[in-house]
Amino acid sequence: MQSNMRILVTGGAGFIGSHLVDRLMENEKNEVVVADNYFTGSKDNLKKWIGHPRFELIRHDVTEPLLVEVDQIYHLACPASPIFYKHNPVKTIKTNVIGTLNMLGLAKRVGARILLTSTSEVYGDPLEHPQTESYWGNVNPIGVRSCYDEGKRVAETLMFDYHRQHGIEIRIARIFNTYGPRMNIDDGRVVSNFIAQALRDEPLTVQAPGTQTRSFCFVSDMVDGLIRLMEGENTGPINIGNPGEFTMLELAETVKELVNPDVEIKTVDNTPDDPRQRKPDISKAKELLGWEPKIKLRDGLPLMEEDFRLRLGVNKKK
Numbered sequence: 001m002q003s004n005m006r007i008l009v010t011g012g013a014g015f016i017g018s019h020l021v022d023r024l025m026e027n028e029k030n031e032v033v034v035a036d037n038y039f040t041g042s043k044d045n046l047k048k049w050i051g052h053p054r055f056e057l058i059r060h061d062v063t064e065p066l067l068v069e070v071d072q073i074y075h076l077a078c079p080a081s082p083i084f085y086k087h088n089p090v091k092t093i094k095t096n097v098i099g100t101l102n103m104l105g106l107a108k109r110v111g112a113r114i115l116l117t118s119t120s121e122v123y124g125d126p127l128e129h130p131q132t133e134s135y136w137g138n139v140n141p142i143g144v145r146s147c148y149d150e151g152k153r154v155a156e157t158l159m160f161d162y163h164r165q166h167g168i169e170i171r172i173a174r175i176f177n178t179y180g181p182r183m184n185i186d187d188g189r190v191v192s193n194f195i196a197q198a199l200r201d202e203p204l205t206v207q208a209p210g211t212q213t214r215s216f217c218f219v220s221d222m223v224d225g226l227i228r229l230m231e232g233e234n235t236g237p238i239n240i241g242n243p244g245e246f247t248m249l250e251l252a253e254t255v256k257e258l259v260n261p262d263v264e265i266k267t268v269d270n271t272p273d274d275p276r277q278r279k280p281d282i283s284k285a286k287e288l289l290g291w292e293p294k295i296k297l298r299d300g301l302p303l304m305e306e307d308f309r310l311r312l313g314v315n316k317k318k
């Protein structure tokens with residue numbers, strides 16, 4: 001029998017965090033504490049748990065120390081959409097560096113296991129394809145994305161230094177682009193942009209050249225991978241993502257076909273340092289976690305469309 005666990009989820013009011021909380025709350029032996037400053041997350045994502053005796057929600061910024069007694073920490077707090085993480089880059093670095101330092105200090109004091117949600121952006125604009133965990137990356141240290149990708153690289157370093165120096169039990173997931181219901185409608189990431197645009201009859205904005213690739217993982221697969229990593233014996237880093245690779249033009253065509261065949265696709269300017277290709281090698285996740293994604297892009301997009309239709313109040317055309 002599994003013993004009772006008190007689990008802290010930082011960033012639990014966000015997109016992936018709130019789905020993770022749903023899954024953790026399904027286990028009656030778990031108590032879940034969420035700490036979030038609501039920068040990109042919202043209480044709405046957790047409304048079904050507010051008031052539940054095994055659930056606690058704290059308005060807290062992880063750049064400040066947190067005193068709670070917990071057994072496990074899922075450390076997700078950090079804005080993830082490029083628009084939001086570039087909005088206040090100094091704050092993004094503080095969140096990644098000071099925030100992770102604070103959560104590691106907490107893990108050390110209470111003897112908790114801690115999992116960091118790192119990112120495929122640690123590989124930068126990768127010169128190796130697909131990306132394995134042993135690839136050290138090609139990252140611009142002074143660019144507009146550096147607050148996020150260099151921030152996460154320092155966060156990974158801190159995790160390993162606390163592990164080596166203080167014996168903290170760590171887990172590092174390198175997450176690749178994840179999508180699904182509950183993403184902010186105006187989040188700015190590509191899948192949410194295209195679905196919202198298709199439903200609003202606005203042109204799908206493909207950033208030039210459109211041949212850049214990403215690999216998209218459905219959020220339920222992601223949550224499953226994160227929990228397996230936390231419960232398993234490997235520190236990582238382990239890539240968690242769906243290896244199905246698409247150009248942004250292919251993604252736009254797919255959304256057009258599935259959601260609104262009448263919508264226009266237009267090319268717009270891109271932002272600096274946009275990675276040209278990205279696809280995870282998930283051999284390690286398969287072998288060490290027994291994990292691989294189940295939901296293909298074509299099956300995941302309609303689930304997200306349904307959620308966006310409800311929130312935008314747009315009915316399906318007959």
Ligand SMILES: NC(=O)c1ccc[n+]([C@@H]2O[C@H](COP(=O)([O-])OP(=O)(O)OC[C@H]3O[C@@H](n4cnc5c(N)ncnc54)[C@H](O)[C@@H]3O)[C@@H](O)[C@H]2O)c1
Pocket residue numbers: 010011012013014015016017035036037038039040041042060061062063075076077078079080081095099117118119120174175176177178179
């Ligand atoms: N979704 C993806 O494709 C993806 C890919 C790679 C890595 N990740 C990582 O996964 C995590 C979750 O991403 P998401 O897509 O759910 O993003 P999200 O923006 O929906 O969620 C992030 C949450 O963290 C909170 N937060 C931000 N700064 C904070 C701070 N200083 N203190 C407390 N809370 C803070 C936000 O309010 C929000 O609720 C992030 O660490 C992100 O870097 C996500």
Ligand SMILES: O=C(O)[C@H]1O[C@H](OP(=O)(O)OP(=O)(O)OC[C@H]2O[C@@H](n3ccc(=O)[nH]c3=O)[C@H](O)[C@@H]2O)[C@H](O)[C@@H](O)[C@@H]1O
Pocket residue numbers: 079080081082119120121175176177178188189190191193194205206207208212213214248270271274275
């Ligand atoms: O998975 C990851 O590791 C990282 O991926 C994303 O970063 P990015 O891939 O740049 O995400 P998007 O903003 O969704 O952009 C994906 C691609 O779509 C393109 N795009 C974006 C928006 C849009 O309207 N149109 C469009 O063509 C961008 O140019 C880019 O090539 C996330 O936002 C990061 O938080 C995450 O850590």
